Amino acid sequence: MSVLAELLKREVRLLCRRPGELLNPLVFFAIVVALFPLALGAQPQLLQAVAPGLVWVAALLAVLLSLEGLFRSDFEDGSLEQMVLSPQPLALLMLAKVLVHWLFSGLALVLLAPLLGVMLGLPLVCLPVLLASLLLGTPVLSLLGAIGAALTVGLKRGGLLLALLVLPLYIPVLILGSGALQAALQGLPSGGYLLWLASLAALALALAPLAIAAGLRISVAE
Amino acid sequence: MNPYLQASALACERDGRLLFEHLALSLGAGDMLQVSGPNGAGKTSLLRVLAGLMAPTAGHVRCTAKPLWVGHAAGIQERLSAEENLAWLCALHATAPGKVPATAPATEGRAAYRAAIWQALAEVGLRGFEDVPCHSLSAGQKRRVALARLYLPAPRLWVLDEPFTALDIQAVAQLEAHLAAHCEQGGAVVLTTHHLLGRRPPGFAELALGGATA
Numbered sequence: 001m002s003v004l005a006e007l008l009k010r011e012v013r014l015l016c017r018r019p020g021e022l023l024n025p026l027v028f029f030a031i032v033v034a035l036f037p038l039a040l041g042a043q044p045q046l047l048q049a050v051a052p053g054l055v056w057v058a059a060l061l062a063v064l065l066s067l068e069g070l071f072r073s074d075f076e077d078g079s080l081e082q083m084v085l086s087p088q089p090l091a092l093l094m095l096a097k098v099l100v101h102w103l104f105s106g107l108a109l110v111l112l113a114p115l116l117g118v119m120l121g122l123p124l125v126c127l128p129v130l131l132a133s134l135l136l137g138t139p140v141l142s143l144l145g146a147i148g149a150a151l152t153v154g155l156k157r158g159g160l161l162l163a164l165l166v167l168p169l170y171i172p173v174l175i176l177g178s179g180a181l182q183a184a185l186q187g188l189p190s191g192g193y194l195l196w197l198a199s200l201a202a203l204a205l206a207l208a209p210l211a212i213a214a215g216l217r218i219s220v221a222e
Numbered sequence: 223m224n225p226y227l228q229a230s231a232l233a234c235e236r237d238g239r240l241l242f243e244h245l246a247l248s249l250g251a252g253d254m255l256q257v258s259g260p261n262g263a264g265k266t267s268l269l270r271v272l273a274g275l276m277a278p279t280a281g282h283v284r285c286t287a288k289p290l291w292v293g294h295a296a297g298i299q300e301r302l303s304a305e306e307n308l309a310w311l312c313a314l315h316a317t318a319p320g321k322v323p324a325t326a327p328a329t330e331g332r333a334a335y336r337a338a339i340w341q342a343l344a345e346v347g348l349r350g351f352e353d354v355p356c357h358s359l360s361a362g363q364k365r366r367v368a369l370a371r372l373y374l375p376a377p378r379l380w381v382l383d384e385p386f387t388a389l390d391i392q393a394v395a396q397l398e399a400h401l402a403a404h405c406e407q408g409g410a411v412v413l414t415t416h417h418l419l420g421r422r423p424p425g426f427a428e429l430a431l432g433g434a435t436a
Contacts, residue, residue, distance in 0.1 A: 006313035010302065017301045017355075078295030081275055085291050086314045093314075221276045 003088050004096055011100040014073075022105050025066035029109055032058040033116040044121045051120040052181035055130065056137075058116075059109055060170050063138060064163060066105045067145040070098070071153040075219065080153075084220050091209035094216065098146045098209075099139075106138040122185070129184035129194070136197040137177040143208035144169045150215030154222045173200060224286060225250040226379040226410050227272060232281035234267050241267055242431055245281070249379065251408040252425040254401065256415065263432030265414040266294070266383055272412060273381045289379040290315070294387075296368030300357035304348060304367045307356060308339045312374055342373035347393065362388040372400060380404065382413040395420060 015022055036054055040046055074080045083093055113134050114127045122130065148166035152158030180193035225248045233243035241264030249255060257265045270276040272283060273291040298307050312335075343352055346366040356364055365388045372380065380401075386394050398421040401411050405423035419426075 003313045003316065006310050010299075010306070010310045013306065014299065014301055073299070073301075076295065077299055078293050078297040079299055081291065081293055081295070082297040082311060082314060085274060085288055087288055087316050088314065221270075 003086075003093075007093060007096050008100060011097055012104075015101070015104050021066070021069060022108070025062040025105055026108055026112060028065055029058050029062035029112065030116060032061065033120065037120070048121040048123075048185070051117060051122050052178040052185060054120065055113060055117060056133075056174055056178040056181070059113065059134060059138065060141060060167075060174060062109055063106060063141040064145055064166060064170075066101070067142065067149045068159050068162060070101060070146055070149045071216065071219075075153045080216060080220055084217060090213040090216065094146070094150075094212045095205070095209040098142055098212070102139050102142040106142050110134040110138060122181075126181060126184045129180055129190050132194055133177045133180040133190075133197060136194060136201050137173050140173050140197070140200050140204045141170060143204040143212075144173075147208055147211045147215055150212045150219060152219075153216070154219040173197070176200070226286050227289070227412075228284045229272065230282055232268075232271065232283070233279045234264060234271060234276075235279045236264070236267060243280070247429065249410045249412065251378070251410060252405050252423065254405045254411045254413075254423050254426045256413055256419060256426070256428045257431060258414070258416070258428055259431035265431055268431065269293075269381055269383050269412060269414060285379070287377050287379070288315075289381045290371065290376045291381045292368050292371065292385060293383045296365065298356050298364055298367050301355060303353045303355055304343055304359070304370070305336070305339055305352045307367060308342065308370055308374065309335070311371060312339070315376075338374060339370075342370040343367070345373045346370045360388075362390060362393070365389055366393065369397060372397075372404070378409045380409065380411045380413075382411065384414055386415050386417060 033055060036050070037047055040050075071080060074083070084090060086093070110131060113130055117127055117130050118124075145162075145166050148162045148169075151165065152162045155161065176193050176197045180190040180197070183190040183193060227247075227249045229248070230246045232245040232247075234241045245268070247255065257268055259265055267276065270293075271278045273289055273293075274283065274285065275291070297311060299310075302310070340349075340352055343349065346369055348363065348366055348370070351359065351363065356367060359367070365385075369385060385397060389397065394417075398419055401413070402421040402423045405411055405425055410425075
């Protein structure tokens with residue numbers, strides 16, 4: 001479909017012309033993780049034990065941070081009105097938009113995570129599980145966060161409200177993601193957790209775009 | 223002939239204030255409707271209802287096809303160039319500029335597409351600004367980029383909120399002529415503006431909001 005190709009081109013151009021939007025969450029992620037060894041002191045056992053939860057909480061906050069501006073500029077310049085009025089299905093357009101955003105910000109975060117994992121003393125055998133859990137989990141975080149971003153885009157200072165709306169929804173992903181890593185750290189099988197994460201991802205891919213579209217219609221109608 | 227847009231018993235309320243009620247209107251080929259009234263009378267609200275962006279408090283709006291909507295914020299992304307903006311808006315609204323036979327190779331199609339967009343930009347006086355990012359254009363030039371959509375294949379019904387804002391005298395006259403020509407060729411236009419239209423097509427009508435429902 002040519003409209004999806006044009007949307008892809010548009011989003012990639014927009015992201016490349018303001019690289020700070022992509023870079024800031026990544027730097028935030030790296031700094032938050034780097035703060036913990038400084039705060040907890042040089043205790044390799046302790047750091048290794050808290051690493052799964054720590055990496056996941058930091059990744060979750062970084063994704064949330066990156067989503068705050070997802071629809072903001074489109075809302076302000078009227079592009080969202082044009083998308084709502086388009087004969088194309090809004091949910092599909094938004095799914096494409098969120099996926100492009102994830103490809104640029106979420107995927108970079110996933111690729112950065114093993115480095116930070118090693119920094120916290122995670123054994124190398126855990127890194128594939130770390131990668132897999134983030135690879136399945138961050139799209140869910142992006143899609144759920146986009147629902148909140150769609151609902152709060154019309155508000156002047158929606159940032160904190162977005163966090164309050166979305167963070168409770170992130171709990172299952174957080175439990176499953178850090179659970180997978182925790183299990184891998186103790187030498188237990190982590191397949192179950194990953195399958196649960198995968199099913200959450202499938203569910204979010206199928207249903208979240210509809211909620212995002214509905215949220216945007218409400219925001220545009222205000 | 224079927225009207226492009228039909229509205230009956232429309233009412234709209236904002237923040238507990240009734241803007242209008244019992245409003246009925248119908249727009250067919252050749253019609254131009256100028257919505258007038260003081261600031262805050264509900265002109266933009268009416269246009270947003272007609273365009274389908276907002277649900278009316280009461281009543282129905284029936285459209286045969288989605289109209290072309292240009293609002294206060296016209297959907298022009300500052301970080302994209304004029305050409306990129308128009309290419310995106312055309313793709314989004316599934317209108318293909320520069321129709322070519324389906325058998326033509328893809329590169330030829332793309333060239334025709336580009337030529338049509340450049341032609342539209344030249345029509346609104348933006349020749350030479352095709353690849354300038356919109357944030358470095360003036361307010362009037364940005365408005366011209368948005369209005370270049372009126373020179374590309376578009377739906378028959380145009381809903382324009384304050385289309386003359388920030389335009390210079392010459393551009394205003396040109397746009398008036400273009401709107402009248404569109405109506406004479408079987409299109410329809412709904413617009414809000416505070417100035418007196420110089421060129422009025424035969425199907426011109428004016429709707430005054432405010433005062434009547436107070």
